[in-house]
Amino acid sequence: MEGRLVLKNCSVFRSDGRFRSGMAVLIERGKITKIALDPEVPILPGDWEVACRGRLVAPGLADCHAHLVSGQLLPSGEALLKAPEERFEAQRAFESNLAAAEVEALTAFAIARALCSGVTMIVEHVHCPSDVAGGLAAQSRAAERLGARFINSHATSSRSGQSSAAAQLEANAAHAQALKQHPLVRCALGFRASFACDDDLLSRLGRLRMELGVGAHGHAAESEEDLARTAAQYKERIVERFDRHGLLGGDCIAAQGRPIDEVQFERLAQTGTVVAVSPLSRLIDNPGGGWDAFLVPHALIALGTGGSISLREEALVSFAAAMRLARLGQLLDPERMLSRVLRDAPAQLIARVFGEATGAVEVGESADLVVYDFIPSEENASERAPLLLVDLVRSPVAWTIIAGQVVVREGRFLAHDYLELAEEAHSALHSLRSRTGVHCAAPPSGGGAELP
Secondary structure, three states: OOOOEEEEEEEEEOOOOOEEEEEEEEEEOOEEEEEEEHHHOOOOOOOEEEEOOOOEEEEOEEEEEEOOOHHHOOOOOHHHHOOHHHHHHHHHHHHOOOOHHHHHHHHHHHHHHHHHOOEEEEEEEEOOOOOHHHHHHHHHHHHHHHOOEEEEEEOEOOOOOHHHHHHHHHHHHHHHHHOOOOOOEEEOEEEEEHHHOOHHHHHHHHHHHHHHOOOEEEEOOOOHHHHHHHHHHHOOOHHHHHHHOOOOOOOOEEEOOOOOOHHHHHHHHHHOOEEEEOHHHHHHHOOOOOOHHHHOOOOEEEEOOOOOOOHHHHHHHHHHHHHHHHHOOOOOOHHHHHHHHHHHHHHHHHHHHHOOOOOOOOOOOEOOEEEEOOOOOHHHOOOOOOOHHHHHHOOOEEEEEEOOEEEEEOOEEOOOOHHHHHHHHHHHHHHHHHHOOOOOOOOOOOOOOOOO
16 A cells, blocks of 8 residues: 555554553554654554554464365364374365366455454465466465465375376476565475375475475374384484475474474474464364473474464464463463464564564564454553453454555455355355265355354
């Protein structure tokens, strides 16, 4: 947008867990240029004024491992209940038939749902092997027209043979090269998981990653069977295998769906690799624990939905897990842990990939912000606000702003019809399921079906 965007009479969430009320935030050319007491920032001709009325302004959320398309293909809840191998095979029947237009419709609706819930950055892991180039381009178009900060990659595997895997990887690499300078939309090199990738594929991927200077995105551990198979076949642990092929680093994401041991977490931390976790998924698999990722203090832990539920729900489950660890004496500061997974790791990833400072409402930061329908209590204004992050993720989103551009205004999309996007996604899913012989009688679910 042209001109200045001014958030008036707002409460500003600070990185130390406190907030300041009666403030104004000035946004110019996509960045925060001034934060001051409200009377000190007058409205000038041509400004766009956002009347916050005391509501809290905070950094946007980041979904660091999404399955925007795949999360809509299986019936609601089924993706979480299936074993990893079963889920892989069930989804593959649909994914192998995806057309680029269907990928675009499903992606657009899932992004819309995320933006309406305060998510400003999404890292997508798509699998559309019949048209990798078309699918990745379709996703990038959807993200660009909706105004999202977005990184996608293709979940290439060796299951369809080496020649097919090589072709998929080359298409992924070409798209990553084409988007290296895009301000909001980027592409990484992707792979499915250790159990689905042979050494030839991972070796090619590592070489291309270094040549292009882009990140890698894949699953670190799908199951105990995945761990055991890697140990038996390659005589090493999964993280060691990825490290050997050059798939760890500051612009890389290891989607850690299932537990791996502390030594492997330490190696991920040493390389600066972002570990994307899905706490609810792990809770279902291991009700008694499995939260060891949170106990490695220098590891970059971020939340990822995996396409099954919302990031808000993941955040609440994370906080419940942190409280449990605190009661057991294993974690001293649950609120700090939640801040770590919601802001710290995503901010570092965005800085490495986009070269943008985010994650705080501070001068010089990129204006990736959310105005929540939440007015914090003045009683806690001078102290660290207890449970403030939990209050935020439970509150409705009024405005979503990405790089200074308003994409959601008072709870509604500014330039797009949400229901129209939902209808297009439903039609795409119906067409796909009809071709594969599965009837679609309900709107898409999981990765973005329910209206906010």
